[in-house]
Amino acid sequence: MIDRRTFLAAAAAAGAAAGAEAADEKLAVAGGMPVRRQPLKTKNWGPEFYDDKERQQLDDVVEMRNPFRFANPEDRSKVAAFEREYAAYAHTKYALAVTSGTAALHCAMAALEVGPGDEVILPAWTWYSCYNTVIQAGALPVFAEIDESFNIDPADIEHRITPQTKVIMAVSLQGNPADMDRILPVARKHGLKVLEDFSQSVGAKYKGRPLGSMGDIGISSLQQSKTITAGEGGAVVTNDARLYERAFRFHDVGMLRGADGKRNFFPGLNYRMNEFTGGVLLTQLRKLDTIAGAVRANAGRVYGGIRDLPGVRLRKLPDPEGELGTGIFIGFRTSGERQRYAEAMRAENVPVSSPGGSVVLPVVPEIENKVTVAPGWPSFQTERGKAIRYGRECCPRTIDILSRFAGVMMDPKFTERDTADAVAAIRKVYPAI
Numbered sequence: 412m413i414d415r416r417t418f419l420a421a422a423a424a425a426g427a428a429a430g431a432e433a434a435d436e437k438l439a440v441a442g443g444m445p446v447r448r449q450p451l452k453t454k455n456w457g458p459e460f461y462d463d464k465e466r467q468q469l470d471d472v473v474e475m476r477n478p479f480r481f482a483n484p485e486d487r488s489k490v491a492a493f494e495r496e497y498a499a500y501a502h503t504k505y506a507l508a509v510t511s512g513t514a515a516l517h518c519a520m521a522a523l524e525v526g527p528g529d530e531v532i533l534p535a536w537t538w539y540s541c542y543n544t545v546i547q548a549g550a551l552p553v554f555a556e557i558d559e560s561f562n563i564d565p566a567d568i569e570h571r572i573t574p575q576t577k578v579i580m581a582v583s584l585q586g587n588p589a590d591m592d593r594i595l596p597v598a599r600k601h602g603l604k605v606l607e608d609f610s611q612s613v614g615a616k617y618k619g620r621p622l623g624s625m626g627d628i629g630i631s632s633l634q635q636s637k638t639i640t641a642g643e644g645g646a647v648v649t650n651d652a653r654l655y656e657r658a659f660r661f662h663d664v665g666m667l668r669g670a671d672g673k674r675n676f677f678p679g680l681n682y683r684m685n686e687f688t689g690g691v692l693l694t695q696l697r698k699l700d701t702i703a704g705a706v707r708a709n710a711g712r713v714y715g716g717i718r719d720l721p722g723v724r725l726r727k728l729p730d731p732e733g734e735l736g737t738g739i740f741i742g743f744r745t746s747g748e749r750q751r752y753a754e755a756m757r758a759e760n761v762p763v764s765s766p767g768g769s770v771v772l773p774v775v776p777e778i779e780n781k782v783t784v785a786p787g788w789p790s791f792q793t794e795r796g797k798a799i800r801y802g803r804e805c806c807p808r809t810i811d812i813l814s815r816f817a818g819v820m821m822d823p824k825f826t827e828r829d830t831a832d833a834v835a836a837i838r839k840v841y842p843a844i
């Protein structure tokens with residue numbers, strides 16, 4: 412372990428590669444020289460890698476004048492090619508391309524036959540679409556606490572199971588895989604299905620296994636803020652032929668094109684992906700390892716540079732090797748400490764963010780130091796005696812964790828200097844908090 416003074420001296424000696432542009436012992440928030448002159452900023456990862464290959468795909472579709480996926484034979488369709496390669500990436504038998512992650516979740520609900528009377532257990536901290544699609548299916552979302560991974564706490568699932576529970580939703584937030592080795596046994600013990608939502612962790616792995624391949628069905632968003640993107644897009648993956656058929660029919664107004672069941676009474680919607688989107692996603696998918704590898708390498712440099720800080724409490728990672736490294740999150744004892752850290756880091760021009768999600772909304776805690784909770788649905792007693800709780804009372808631990816963590820967000824295009832600046836700022840500010 413080296414102390415901060417030694418580190419700063421070494422960083423200065425190493426010059427640009429070491430990063431610390433203007434390392435100064437005095438915090439910038441107290442009038443010292445900031446670590447960087449310009450704020451460290453991230454962009455949308457996928458579009459940073461757009462080049463002639465994506466452009467060529469779009470040109471092809473214009474030339475072919477058949478942007479409707481099913482107007483193309485299977486071996487010419489770009490959407491079908493994307494599905495084949497996405498299934499291979501996810502190590503699943505099937506992949507279904509759809510218009511968004513929300514659409515993919517809706518298809519998964521239909522595939523799993525989630526309906527009125529059913530309950531779905533999901534983390535209290537996740538994206539709106541996760542619980543909205545449960546409600547759209549006519550079922551009830553039941554929130555479980557998260558732990559310091561920001562994902563569902565596997566130890567908080569079992570006591571929420573009732574005879575109505577049908578599905579556990581394992582969401583892998585901000586690049587960090589949900590702890591499937593602890594979630595799957597609970598599900599199997601109670602005969603429940605597992606839906607993996609790895610929208611925010613496309614390219615991450617869990618103990619060598621691709622996300623989406625471990626539960627009964629997996630979904631991902633391919634919207635602009637995700638690892639790869641065509642602006643919008645989504646996918647469902649599964650090894651189960653019946654779940655695939657139900658998801659497929661649901662995404663195409665109940666039809667199963669190319670098979671006998673074209674006319675049927677399955678009540679599907681229209682979530683079909685078009686060929687422009689399919690072409691761009693196919694190209695982005697072929698760049699996924701490059702993008703994920705670059706983010707991981709950058710995060711690795713920052714982790715490596717701060718791990719020895721005395722007392723540092725990093726976000727819990729069930730598989731540090733497989734994590735993407737979307738953000739370098741540090742936990743504090745109180746929200747007040749976190750607030751001071753955020754203010755000091757912003758002054759160093761290495762700003763930090765709160766964990767990203769939706770159900771529990773920390774409203775700019777660094778300014779207001781307060782947490783607002785949504786949704787404001789009424790909690791109630793079920794007929795069979797179990798209470799279903801929403802709002803603040805469903806997840807006090809989740810609110811506490813979210814109010815104490817803050818992270819420097821990563822980008823695949825960060826330079827060595829950027830990551831060294833992140834290290835220098837954390838090393839400068841953290842011990843002073």
Ligand SMILES: Cc1ncc(COP(=O)(O)O)c(C=O)c1O
Pocket residue numbers: 510511512513514516537538540541582608609610611632633634643644645
């Ligand atoms: C975890 C998670 N699930 C689902 C979605 C929904 O995806 P989309 O925006 O493509 O509908 C998102 C989007 O951010 C998400 O983060």
